[in-house]
Amino acid sequence: MIDIRLAADRGHANFGWLDSKHTFSFGSYHDPKYMGYSALRVINDDEIEPGAGFGTHGHKDMEIISFVTQGVIAHKDSMGNVINMPTGEFQLMSAGTGVTHSEYNASQSEPLHLLQIWIVPNSKGGTPSYQQKNFGEHQGLTQIVTPTGENGTLAIKQDARLNQVRLAPGTSIRVDIDKQRHIYLHLVDGTLDVNQQRLHPGDGAQVTQLDTLLLANNSKVPSVALMFDLP
Template sequence: MSQNIFHEATTRGHASHGWLDSFHTFSFAGYHNPERVHFGALRVLNDDTVSGGEGFGRHPHDNMEIISIVLDGALEHKDSMGNTQAMPAGEVQVMSAGTGVAHSEYNHNKDRKVKFLQIWIFPDERNVTPRYDQKMFDAAERKNQLQTLVSPVHNDDNGLKIHQNAWIYRTDLDAGKAIDLTLKRPESGLYAFLINGNVKINGQEMRTRDGFGITDTDTIHIEALGASDLLLLEVPVR
């Protein structure tokens, strides 16, 4: 029997710093909820909006897989590995922090906000050599189907690679459409985050920015009650 945990959008942690408006699905910075520290290997899921020209100054990370998904505007990334990139909406970035890396993230534009999701996943191997990658994903290729954004380093597919047995999918569903997802590993659970819309997953209705974690089942049934943009994260939970 599946074990489920539902996180309504309005129950997330929230921080407003003027230039930054951030919602935290899991405990982060000044927000701590002992019942919402992580979902298996999924440690952070932040929903960030950054004002024009503003951003996060240079700061360090280690032993974490960090994924950024740009939803609107453009995000500028600089790191100690020598990467300097601007990422428009639809682009995804991965960074394996490994033995240690420093980076900054800024709104690339002065005249509009940037909105992006930042995800942290615990790695399955510590102290790897830091690495960085990014890729634009065609929105047409997730229309009423699953599009793989992120997958393990040993997988031969189109996903950006991380050091964990985790997969991140995105799908853009028309109202009335339904799809099924079979988890790849018995150790996995699924965390669903609804970017926009209205869906029902294994009987649980979700609305914009709701989150839903599912464990102890290998089959996920998704029904779109309205046009919906959905992120699905398969991660180890045991």
């Protein structure tokens, strides 16, 4: 079964410096039908004004993934990391026993657009950790996050995997999946047909009880999506 979550139906919060769309309940947005999906708790689609950002704040017992789709993040945390993270980079911060960090738009003139993703870990506590990497723009599926950090991926404290999907116009891929797993697709750019059901930017698709997905780009522009494989 494929259940489409339309971008227009997401929660929305606009603070002037931050325009955020919430796939799942977050902050003042609450919908009991969308409290998360398996271990996936948050997908926030954030646009941050030049020079603005999130001041120092804390997290505990959460796996936090950021993906920059436009601009550069200025990141600073209590583990001693002070970095700029440009477009195309993935970041995974395991909060463990507790971590504080700040995130700002590093530019005084250009907007910042990113996805902020939270996944509930399968164990509490542990030393906080930080990982960051650009996985390029390879066509098809590219592994980004795995439980073991295999093949240079980012290691997560959960039985979960994250793949980047990139398809050129007029191309498609067939993906074999486990019917017992929970798959979630979030479209970043372009359009994507998932078993002939079309997604537009910001749309999501919950997939259950299927063993095959046909992902097709039938448009004239590239498609970029994230595919979560969850317990």
